Amino acid sequence: MDFNSMGKVSVITPSYNSANFILEAIESVQSQTYTNWEMVIVDDCSNDHSVELIEAKQSEDKRIKLIKLTRNRGPAYARNQAILAAGGKYLAFLDSDDCWLPQKLEKQISFMHKNDFSFSYTAYRIMLEAGKLTEIVFHVPRQITYKDLLKNTAIGTLTVVLNQEKLGRVQMPLYRDCSEDYGLWMSILSQGVTAYGLNEELSLYRKCNESLSSNKWKSARKTWNTYRKVGHSNLPSTMWYFLNYSVRAMRKHTRTS
Known part of the structure; x- marks a missing residue:
């Protein structure tokens, strides 16, 4: 397979105090059978030794690029810079x-x-914070349209690939009280684009005790705000979509608890 003719993949990775896990993430990219990639890591002003670990990897592999922010701006801003x-x-x-x-x-x-x-996007497996794999695999539908997305939690950020030659340069919304990745998918699909699922387990999502997704109330509030601010939904529509989204999210969190 001619990876060069198919195109380079830019891996977008925000990092903040990630010393416990960043090497595993980098090494999983370095282990890819598809070798035409670059990994753009944006450090969001970490105060642990994340940067030193990333710089050591960067010195070994020039496909790794590091951008260091001078003040903490949040994951959406870091992803946008990448x-x-x-x-x-x-x-x-x-x-x-x-x-x-x-x-x-x-x-x-x-x-x-x-x-x-x-x-x-693809299916993915849940692993625990220490790295132990669970039996939980999230399978995905064949496709998701904008209307499907408004009621669905199926797209895992770690599984998404976008062709920016077709879509143009994208950016995540910078509302701190919104779900920035969900907001980006919403913005793209609202233009008539359809997302297609490859129902194979190709990624491992680490369920950390302090992660945003473990804080269900905060996550729910961010989703509500995304409907209102990014999707510009009126109140009745927001309530309907949020109800559907919540039922699916509850089922999802029940599986992972």
Whole structure:
């Protein structure tokens, strides 16, 4: 397979005090069978030794790029800075505490290339904070439209790949009280784009005790605000979509608790 002709993948990784996990994330990218990638890591003013670990990896592998922010701006801003610095045809998202399986990029880019898709996502497995794999795998539907997305929690950020040659340069919304990744998917799909699912387990989502998704009330509030501020939904529509979203989210969190 000619990876060069298929296009470079820019891996977008925000990092904040990620010393416990960042090496695993980087090494999971380095282990990819698809080798035409760059990893753009934006450190959001960490006060642990994350930067030293990243710089050590960077000195060994020039495909790793590090941008250091001078003050803490939050994950959406960090991701946006990485996107602005990205030189690849594709954008792939990987947070500093998550990991990919070795064939993730090869299978997903082939899936997109073969079918001329601009937005794809995959199934993923939950792992515990210490790295132990669970039996929980989130399978995904074949496709998601904008209306589907408003009622659905199926798209895991660590699984998303976007073709920015087709979509144009994207940016996450910078509302601190919104779900920035969900807001980006909402903005893209609202333009008539359809996201396509590859129902193969290709990523590992780390369920940390202090992660945003573990704080269900905060996550729910951010989702509500995303409907209102990014989707510009009126109150009745927001209530309907939020009810559907909440039922699916409750089922999802029940599986992972």
